[in-house]
Amino acid sequence: QDMLTVRVNNRQLINRLMSQFLQLDIVGSTMMMKLLDRKNKISADEFKRQAIEIFGSQAAEGLPKLAKMIGMKSVDDLPSELADDESVRQLREVMQLLRQKGIENAVFDVTLMRGLDYYTGMVFELFDNSPENNRALFGGGRYDGLVGLFGVEPIATVGVGMGATTMQQFLEVHDLLPKLPSRTDVYIIPVSKESLTGADNLARKLRDEGVRAELDITGRKIDKQIKAALKKRIPFAVFVGEDEIASGAYTVRNLVESDEQKVGAERIVTIVKDRRYDGDDDAAFEL
Template sequence: MSTFTAPKGIPEYYPPQSAAFLAVRETLAEAVRRAGYGYVELPVFEDTTLFARGVGESTDVVTKEMYTFADRGGRSVTLRPEGTAGVMRSVIEHGLDRGQLPVKLFYTGPFFRYERPQAGRYRQLQQLGVEAIGVDDPALDAEVIAIADAGYRALGLSGYRVELTTLGDATCRPAYREKLQEFLRKLPLDPETRQRAEVNPLRVLDDKRPEVRDMVEDAPLMVDHLSPECREHYEQVKGHLTDLGVKFVENPRLVRGLDYYTKTTFEFVHDGLGAQSGIGGGGRYDGLMAELGGQPLSGVGFGLGVDRTLLACQAEGLTVGDQARCDVFCVPLGEAAKARVVALAGQLRAAGVRVDLAYGGKGLKGAMKAADRSGARFALVLGERDLAEGAAQLKELASGEQRPVGLDAAVPAVLRALGRATER
């Protein structure tokens, strides 16, 4: 028995459960592609300074959760904890912001945060994210939210809600920040939280500890101190969401865990997951590109947790993904039959059929057990007598019905049995 195990706090997906994971990721990605977003493949690690500046020096992500190390050249690099900063770096580096705007990109893959492992909270988490950069349009904010909503609905999810607020911008947040800090300074906060209140007071509103949440119950709210422009932006976002048929609830206390958010901020919440109820979220980040050395362009995006979305599907009892490894399981009985079956399998795969074989010289009984375990609809059986007669046996595994199909016409016969069109 192996003495090695997977690192703590990292989920693994393997057959047949991995089919559901793939289906969740692909369904969310399809909703993104339908809105005209192009794919970007990002590095798994980047210069540590990118995340320190992009995510925010005062965030828990930067101060407590990043996997940071020196490479062999003595450079400080960090496994990516989120995707937006990396996308912005890529857009700036490759000049994508010099072309048509908005730049609309999406990405998928693993992200890394050192946290206490628990249900739905992993040290390697899988995300799908989008970023729309270069246009400050409330309709674009609404589009981003609607894309995520469409992806969740396509999976069959119904037990989630969209929480929405606005965090203002540089025209109104400074005055609100002073009011909030004045309020927080009067509270008996612990030294660490008090320091956080001086650096980024909004982060105190995001504190999950019950005692802190009780103390900030009467804290001033950003939505009550918006500039006329930010108020109008927020009202337009809500109007567009209503036009798109996206239901939402306003949560003026919503504060995302990253510093770069401005104006529109949102989170998808599923109460079936317990404490880790967020399955995705995002918002607008109008100053991030300039902070990273690019043009002063706005942006809006989201990150959806593939792991947590899968858990939400399971919480609702949804079956997602095709658990079958193949459509047809080929059973050769004898070496001469095997040579013909291997060729048939290749032809069927070329025609778009998922095919597996009984390898290793299994007998009929063992091979049929393997066919059942594969989840295939049909077994294609070829023995020495069948070979001599020029016909294989096509067996529907659910009903047990079996009929011969000519070897020269086996591919179109299988396609017809699967309900797929054949070439004339």
């Protein structure tokens, strides 16, 4: 849990704070919510400038209230006149339920807006605590009216959306990506564009015999193809040229032991399976 922070708020509470605490009308409230949603993406000076524009002639009274609101770090810091509001009750209940479930990294965040307008209740986001990726990984919330806009019976709904890129960065930053070994047996290297068809035929033949074969179709230089096989930790490279296609004998290089031999397709199958198994049909070979 120390890797993540669950930030929680309630859109009904946000509406109350905008109208009752900041004294903004509907247009001003919408603009302020969008500004708060961007708060961590713009400078403090730019945030203040835009807030002054939203408050207009009431900026002298509004800015101190906005600063006070942003400083509310717990539900207990909310204005006393909102203590009995249904949205506050829901927040307290959710936070209590999370603690009962052993989730200790959930916090109330009064600035959490979830920019989309269709949210009607609880909203949440999960943030990566790492300074290298301090951003929302995914989030969502309650929306009661959205489904009804599509001509069906309105139902209360909770949804969540995930950022694929941010999740990948989270896994990378915290070293959580599994280091899976390659299960490919042979890397087939066409030595020329003309030998690609023959190399493809060999790949299909080997696959039919249960050999896991990868065919390089990039047309890049041979040394780069070999480097690709080494990077993927594939144990064998098979070189396919016009001579090999004509004779049916292919150069097979053991990339682990750095030796070569020239053999037919049937022998490649045997070499691979001898390497892959050690008396147990389910034991995958190791480099």
